[in-house]
Amino acid sequence: MSTDGAASELYLIDGNSLVYRAFFALPESIATSTGFPTNAIFGFASMLVKLITDHGVVPTVVVWDRGSSGRKELYGEYKGHRPTKPDLLGQQYPHMEPLVEAFGYTNYGVDGYEADDVIATIAERAKDAGLAVTIVTGDRDAFQLVDDRVRVMATSRGITETKLYGPEDVEERYGIGPELIPDFYGLKGDTSDNIPGVPGIGDKTAAQLLQRFGTLEEVLDHVDDVSGAKRQENLREHADAARISKQLATAQREVPGVELDITAALAREPDRSRLREVFREFELRDPLRRLEEALGDPDAAAPAPVAETTLPATLREGTLADTVSLKGELTVLVEEAEPPEGELLAAAPWRFAVAGAGGAVVAGGTDSPAAVVAALGDRPVIAHDAKALGAVPANLVHDTLLAAYLLEPARRGYPLRELVEERGLAADLEDPLAARAVEAAALAAWQREQLQDRGLTLLMRDVELPLVPVLRAMEIDGIRLNTHQLAEVADRVHGELRDLEDDIYRLADTEFTIGSPQQLGEVLFVKLGLSKKRRGKTGFSTDARVLQQIRDEHPIVPKIERWRELNQLAKTYLDVLPQMVDEQSRLHTTFVQAAATTGRLASTNPNVQNVPVRTPLGREIRGCFEAAPGNVLVSADYSQVELRVLAHVADEPVLKEIFVRGEDVHTATASQVFEKAPEDLTPMDRSKAKMINYGIVYGLSDYGLADRLNIPREEAKAVIDAYLARFPRVAAFIEGTIEQAKELGYVTTLYGRRRQIPELRARNYQVRTLGERLAVNTVIQGTAADVIKLAMIGAARSLSGSHPPLRSRLILTIHDELLFEGPPEEEAAVRELIEREMLAPWEDRDPPLEVDVGAGRTWLEAK
Incomplete structure (x- = not known):
């Protein structure tokens, strides 16, 4: 191996080390739009881009494991505890070497040998050729190769943070020189590679022993001089294991068969066009942006034989x-x-x-x-x-x-x-x-x-495109706001907020920022000594569910809850909306189609979809939205559309029958689950049934149900089990949806909308269960979103195409509700038209949908 090139530096990358580190450092949910996993590809590519960003384009060889270098024969349990390559990593591995080639780097490996030993051999020969060598790896045993011509760039936290080690850095970290690193591992062992070492000896003790005696062999020769009887016993009993461990940790610097052409490696440069192609294939948007910035002027990059x-x-x-x-x-x-x-x-x-x-x-x-x-x-x-x-x-x-x-x-x-x-x-x-x-x-x-x-053409043609002019017309029309009435509400709310603040400060015996979770937590859990429930990122949680659980412990808690409610409404609506109306006192929101992964519409500037309706104050705010003079508002709301979709997609006969009979679904569910007559049910029974009905849609767990209802987890699990036993088709639907999503990588709504669920392939249990919830919820909520979009399109077309022409217009959509405005003489015709068009997308499906229609001068009256 020789070099005639002018370059003076060579990078050697431990490919396996960096790829594994990338895979385990990044969420397994990272995937392309088709569902192909890319967390390891993303991480490895990001590492390579970081090298270019920080050090420029440097001749680089990426070395791969091709065996165990005889270590398995020396010690059968070497790396024996490591699990087989995860399936998601196995899918990505074949793409690593082509990625390296695109960077203009050389892939290299020797059959039968680990990358560590091949790197050590190439490093020795590169030094002889007059090159400075930088080894990039996540394995700390590579520090033994460090000298005045070889540095180790070790990955630290995350995937792109690194630290460069020379001889003095190794000594500063371990207290010993690089040449003693194999002895160090001989004493302490290495759990990552299953190297045994000596029990009871860790980093600090191993370094102290080597500082005192010099080498592993010297330590073993002077066991009687080592302090501590137990330590002496372990060193004597495990002396052979220590010698084997040192041998396992020692890099082989003369691997036969290493015939790398360094001259060719030094001459290679990035293939910019191929890099773009690979990065686009795997949708590595951010790494591509950083790569383009790092490479700078295209003329400065390597030739691109594949034209853009x-x-x-x-x-x-x-x-x-x-x-x-x-x-x-x-x-x-x-x-x-x-x-x-x-x-x-x-x-x-x-x-x-x-x-x-x-x-x-x-x-x-x-x-x-x-x-x-x-x-x-x-x-x-x-x-x-x-x-x-x-x-x-x-x-x-x-x-x-x-x-x-x-x-x-x-x-x-x-x-x-x-x-x-x-x-x-x-x-x-x-x-x-x-x-x-x-x-x-x-x-x-x-x-x-x-x-x-991907079967999305009809969804684009029949739903998303026809919806565009409908939404634009709604944005232009807007909705009228009675700013004088809202100002009266705001004045009263701000007065109550001031009174609440005085009461809270008095009860806490101190003034603090009530809106600060940290300061509030300090007052509640330290100063007042209330029960701590859940720990958050910055201390114990003070979220709404926690406050609900400790509400009876101190009179300050309900006042804080009320303050939060009023403060949020004031900041979001009372103080903001009057500044956003036009000269006709109308608000014009912007509807966002490309927002929610389920297909639901969003609203922004202002967000009119979150105007509350369940609280008295929220209803007062809705009462400030009104029809223009001479007009009336008509509200049409689907009744429990998501539960009806669930009954249909699960083909659950008992749930279907509840809707067909027109019963209250929560009461009927409670009666089924708790095996009680409706008249014998308690309010808590119905609350549990309502929570689980919607919990099924949103993937609520027994922990979540227990938390929301403030009941023991065992009771929550029993309620969920009883529900699924009473509605077995729902249980089968959930299981079948999850299994199909695991197989295909995605779920679809009844109208073909597709969502990838890469979380289902994660090793982490919490991430997998999140994926299961997303899979079930997307089918149900996504189908409901498609239904209301089709209803909006149908209603808008019917209004504009009616004979005689109608002046009423669709002006708002709020989740499962549509709001119309028009002259009162059209109310009857509009009611009939709306109900017809809102039921049309679900025609011939079972159970049928139900629409509640109301009218009034204000949004509150119409609702």
């Missing part, structure tokens, strides 16, 4: 009129230009780009982005977040944001640029807005294939 995908297009600077001349399928992107610093955003000109199927692109400016959309007429349109365009295209055939959401519902965000870069779909245009138009068209083509492959 480029999308040629011609660019014409144009005006609004140019859009109508384009033929074929269109892509439209409308964005605001960045305003000059200091200017108002509203004063900024709008930029638009339209790409035709033939590749022509029009880019220009307009004062009216809605006019761009209008100019497209009935032409098919692709957009990214079409709802944000202001005016939704009349013939929206694809939305790249919504498609990305359907494909990856658990993703944190869907920026177009990021989605495009992941697929390598770069457009060759100088104008960035025009480039986005072309890239969106290419991304849409790829997404359509993926949607088809």
